[in-house]
Amino acid sequence: MRRVPSSKAFFFAFAAMAFLCAAFALFYIFSGVSAETWDYNIPRRLKVVCAIAVVGVSVGISSVIFQTITANYILTPSIMGFDNLYLLLQTLVIYFWGGGQLSMMDSPADFMLTLLLMICASTAVFFIMFKGRGESVYHTVLVGVVLGMAFGGLSTFMQVFIDPSEFSVLEGRMFASFNRINVQLLGISAAVVCAAGAWFFSDLRTYDAVALGRERSISLGVNYRAVVLKSMVVVAVLTSASTVLVGPLTFLGILVVSLARALFPTYRHGILVPGAVLAALCALLFGMIVTERALHFAVPMSVIIDFAGGLFFLLLLGRVKNL
Amino acid sequence: MIRLCNVTKRYGETVALSGVTLSLPTEKVVALIGSNGAGKSTALNIIGRLIPASAGTVEIDGKSLRDWKSNELAKRLAILGQTLYTPARLTVEELVAFGRFPHSRGNLGAADLRIIDDALEYTGISTLRGCFIDELSGGQRQIAYIAMAIAQDTKYILLDEPLNNLDMNKAAKIMKLLRTLVREKKRSVLLVIHDINFVSFYADYVVAFKNGALKYSGKTEDVIRSEVLRDVYDMEIAIKSYRDKRLCVYYE
Numbered sequence: 168m169r170r171v172p173s174s175k176a177f178f179f180a181f182a183a184m185a186f187l188c189a190a191f192a193l194f195y196i197f198s199g200v201s202a203e204t205w206d207y208n209i210p211r212r213l214k215v216v217c218a219i220a221v222v223g224v225s226v227g228i229s230s231v232i233f234q235t236i237t238a239n240y241i242l243t244p245s246i247m248g249f250d251n252l253y254l255l256l257q258t259l260v261i262y263f264w265g266g267g268q269l270s271m272m273d274s275p276a277d278f279m280l281t282l283l284l285m286i287c288a289s290t291a292v293f294f295i296m297f298k299g300r301g302e303s304v305y306h307t308v309l310v311g312v313v314l315g316m317a318f319g320g321l322s323t324f325m326q327v328f329i330d331p332s333e334f335s336v337l338e339g340r341m342f343a344s345f346n347r348i349n350v351q352l353l354g355i356s357a358a359v360v361c362a363a364g365a366w367f368f369s370d371l372r373t374y375d376a377v378a379l380g381r382e383r384s385i386s387l388g389v390n391y392r393a394v395v396l397k398s399m400v401v402v403a404v405l406t407s408a409s410t411v412l413v414g415p416l417t418f419l420g421i422l423v424v425s426l427a428r429a430l431f432p433t434y435r436h437g438i439l440v441p442g443a444v445l446a447a448l449c450a451l452l453f454g455m456i457v458t459e460r461a462l463h464f465a466v467p468m469s470v471i472i473d474f475a476g477g478l479f480f481l482l483l484l485g486r487v488k489n490l
Numbered sequence: 491m492i493r494l495c496n497v498t499k500r501y502g503e504t505v506a507l508s509g510v511t512l513s514l515p516t517e518k519v520v521a522l523i524g525s526n527g528a529g530k531s532t533a534l535n536i537i538g539r540l541i542p543a544s545a546g547t548v549e550i551d552g553k554s555l556r557d558w559k560s561n562e563l564a565k566r567l568a569i570l571g572q573t574l575y576t577p578a579r580l581t582v583e584e585l586v587a588f589g590r591f592p593h594s595r596g597n598l599g600a601a602d603l604r605i606i607d608d609a610l611e612y613t614g615i616s617t618l619r620g621c622f623i624d625e626l627s628g629g630q631r632q633i634a635y636i637a638m639a640i641a642q643d644t645k646y647i648l649l650d651e652p653l654n655n656l657d658m659n660k661a662a663k664i665m666k667l668l669r670t671l672v673r674e675k676k677r678s679v680l681l682v683i684h685d686i687n688f689v690s691f692y693a694d695y696v697v698a699f700k701n702g703a704l705k706y707s708g709k710t711e712d713v714i715r716s717e718v719l720r721d722v723y724d725m726e727i728a729i730k731s732y733r734d735k736r737l738c739v740y741y742e
């Protein structure tokens with residue numbers, strides 16, 4: 168029989184992960200810096216670490232919450248087609264306005280516009296996904312997966328018509344990168360993620376009840392519809408903010424939720440969500456160190472994260488019940 | 491008091507409940523009976539605001555269901571559905587503690603802990619408190635959910651087939667517990683139940699549905715009669731006297 172984990176065990180797991188994060192961050196920032204390269208390297212690396220923090224917080228929170236409201240442990244917004252929606256949007260912009268427009272997206276106004284567009288589009292998609300909710304989870308999941316594939320197919324189709332030189336601009340957007348980040352945009356994303364995150368943390372307990380299923384949570388006085396609607400909007404905001412900032416990291420979400428669930432076997436969101444955030448920070452920092460120091464940017468970081476996350480995802484499919 | 495006025499529920503072409511008007515007595519054990527698909531769960535779920543009615547109104551203590559704030563209603567009415575979802579990594583004690591959620595929003599005080607202990611004690615599952623829900627037997631899990639509904643400490647307790655999976659001993663204990671709650675704590679219990687003898691022995695009041703329509707409602711002794719049961723279940727049921735109660739015999 169399983170044993171109920173003690174709060175001491177959770178504390179140690181938290182402490183260990185926080186320590187690991189700090190160690191990775193310090194190593195990433197300070198390793199190999201000499202007096203001459205200090206002025207160039209330190210600000211750049213600090214910026215990368217800040218971006219990692221924004222993405223980690225957003226992916227950690229949104230993945231756990233998304234799984235709770237859809238009552239499944241194997242899907243995240245990214246896997247369910249969110250990344251394909253982003254690609255479709257980018258493809259559409261290039262298709263209609265050309266690549267110049269896309270590189271201009273680095274101005275705050277354009278960034279905000281893309282963000283807004285992403286938020287609206289993804290909220291709309293979530294609404295469609297959840298329309299049959301209450302009947303069954305499978306409906307939600309299937310609609311999401313099918314929509315995701317449709318978006319993917321549509322963008323691939325449109326990419327055929329795009330001028331090769333412009334396509335290369337698009338290609339750059341298809342992989343996440345922490346190195347082309349603009350400080351102003353980072354600030355905007357950080358603010359958006361903080362606001363959305365704070366909103367969640369105001370009633371994490373409600374999600375514990377929501378995890379018991381629709382009927383149980385309604386009986387316990389949760390305004391289920393309102394919570395699901397609010398969560399969809401906030402998940403859309405969080406995921407959009409991180410995707411627009413660095414690009415798609417499809418399997419990061421599933422990697423960090425599964426890690427968090429394995430390390431913190433509890434139903435409590437007050438523990439799971441911070442656990443997932445810490446896991447995301449560890450994974451991203453580690454990935455960054457490997458790509459930058461060991462592989463010298465030969466392989467994009469998203470490939471490494473997707474590789475690890477994809478493996479985890481396959482493992483998960485084999486043993487869903489135990490999670 | 492729970493009052494239904496012209497409550498109708500349609501699923502596309504299917505009419506699950508048609509124009510039910512009914513007032514339920516308080517501080518009683520009220521049994522909803524009827525054959526499979528008669529609309530019992532539908533009626534219970536509408537009263538328990540798990541599903542919306544297509545037409546008609548439900549009033550709880552003089553206030554329409556729509557006007558109740560979800561958390562306020564949860565302090566007054568608990569409902570346990572027919573199909574139970576089994577979350578992993580939740581122990582019996584943690585599940586029962588969720589019954590306190592409307593009152594404590596997750597910050598359990600001494601009073602909450604006492605109520606949780608009592609609910610475990612009354613239902614006889616104190617020894618299972620540390621077990622995980624997904625590692626229990628079907629009957630044990632059913633009792634854990636009943637304990638959770640009881641820990642919610644509400645005036646109205648709605649249970650859909652609470653005796654599912656229970657052995658005779660446990661089933662009788664749960665029914666006695668519900669009677670005790672009615673007698674000592676002035677609770678109003680509304681339950682869907684198939685075992686007609688449990689109805690006869692433990693219910694005060696019976697509401698019978700047939701094909702989505704309200705067929706009979708009245709005191710137990712008025713409804714547990716051969717003619718009525720023949721009409722409700724479309725079968726012959728002999729009624730024998732046992733002590734001062736009626737025992738239904740339906741084996742050919």
Ligand SMILES: Nc1ncnc2c1ncn2[C@@H]1O[C@H](COP(=O)(O)OP(=O)(O)OP(=O)(O)O)[C@@H](O)[C@H]1O
Nearest residue numbers: 501504505506524525526527528529530531532533
């Ligand atoms: N979600 C649904 N979609 C379509 N029809 C439904 C749905 N739920 C119930 N029904 C229909 O409504 C009718 C009443 O169902 P209900 O669940 O209330 O029956 P019940 O009296 O509780 O039966 P049982 O004793 O088998 O639990 C049935 O004919 C059923 O097919």
Ligand SMILES: [Mg+2]
Nearest residue numbers: 530531532572
């Ligand atoms: Mg039923």
